[in-house]
Amino acid sequence: MQDFVFHNPTRIIFGDGVVDQVGEQCARFGKKALILAGQGSARRCGLLDRVEQRLSDAGVDYVTLEGVQPNPRLSHAREAVALAKREGVDLLLAVGGGSVIDEAKAVCSGALVDHDVWEFYKGRLPERSLPLLTVLTLAATGSEMNGGSILSNAETKEKLPFRNPLSFPRVSILEPALTLSVSHWQTSCGISDAFAHLMEVYCNSPDPRPLLQLELIEGLVRTIRDCAERLMQNLRDLDARREFMWAATLALNGLTAAGSGATPWPLHMMEHALSGITDVSHGAGLSALYPGWMRWRLQNNGERLEQRLARLGRNCFCITESNDALAALRCITEIEDWYRILGVPANLDEAGIPREQDTEVIQAAARDAVDWGLKEYSAQVLTAIFAAARASE
Ligand code: NZQ
Ligand code: ZN
DSSP states (O other), rough: OOOOOOOOOEEEETTTTTTGGGHHHHTTSSSSSEEOOOOHHHTTTHHHHHHHHHHHHHTTTTEEEOOOOOSSSSSHHHHHHHHHHHHHHSSEEEEESHHHHHHHHHHHHHHHHHTTTHHHHOOOOOSSSOOOEEEESOOOOOGGSEEEEEEETTTEEEEEEEOGGSSSEEEEEOGGGGGOOOOHHHHHHHHHHHHHHHHHHHHOOSSSHHHHHHHEEEEEHHHHHHHHHHHOTTTTTHHHHHHHHHHHHHHTTTTTTTTTTTTHHHHHHHHHHHHHOOOOHHHHHHHHHHHHHHHHHHTOOOHHHHHHHHHHHHSSSSOOOOOOHHHHEEEEEHHHHHHHHHOOSTTTTTOOOGGHHHHHHHHHHHHHHHTTTTTTOHHHHHHHHHHHSOOOO
């Protein structure tokens, strides 16, 4: 295990009815909030009215801005920053999934500077931030308990991240029943995303023997697969929603990465380039790329991946094969089958991404790879990976 610093300052309030605490929690941080929400699901189910009422009850003034879209746009974040400045808000309250929370992180810091928020994503990290609280409505990204934010710039077709300790939410309210209305497609994309977060560390961590991390991740993978099976039978299985919600949070809150060493995240780098250009759902973009990347990596310095996939296959995908090379390949096939059961694409063709678009995505990914510390991922290497992520002829 390698040295690390682990500091996660987010207070998680998890359980039935906990949204009713949102007013008192916001009151701890200020007198006026900007409530940020998505394109209608929170309003339609009555959640936004409930949240606004709780803030009023707690004496917290608020202004609400809806309309954050999946793969959140820079243009909407700019609108939110202008509103936060005009209204002089003390805090942000994000009510939604990862997209709403990510945009809120930009607004928290954007409201305190004179320059454009996009500069945060271009390397000029925020030095201050308004407090952020969240009410999570979709389990997937882990944004409710991490300091990452990702925005899409529709003009340049870039989708870029920043990470900052100041951007961790102060409080995240996780009421699993709120996720009962999440569609089959978004549930599956969320499962794929949480699994991908675990796989980035599992497959790519440089530590030669990160035993504790592998064990932790395998436990989460087994839990997520179990929840997935129950949810595919019944999207309204509250027990499965509860377990999956916390598992998805744990999958990207720094816990599995601590002690694993500086881990590259190639799948997320490639997927962000993909969804920046095609607007594919993040979880679907990841599932479309993963099997192809795994096959490519096995053939290119793939010794470590072979051992880890063989282990993953035996511990999480019921594979009994004793030969590592065969077990690793079987594991990839099992992952593809599992994606198809979930209803997410197992390659770029199943995702409906035209082959003609590969060149543009590859160029964008090759450009982003440098900032992600992934110098190995040249246009030539990416071309081989994207070819492997196409359905075999
Ligand atoms: O906009 P509304 O109407 O609310 O509908 C949303 C949206 O259409 C809907 N939804 C959310 N909660 C719902 C619901 N529908 C019914 N019932 C509910 N309770 O779901 C759709 C997708 O929402 P979105 O927030 O986009 O999904 P997700 O949470 O998967 O977030 C994806 C974004 O997060 C980024 C992704 O790249 C993508 O932009 N990520 C953020 C990360 C982070 N900050 O750490 C890490 C991830 O790897 C990821 O990159
Ligand atoms: Zn992700």
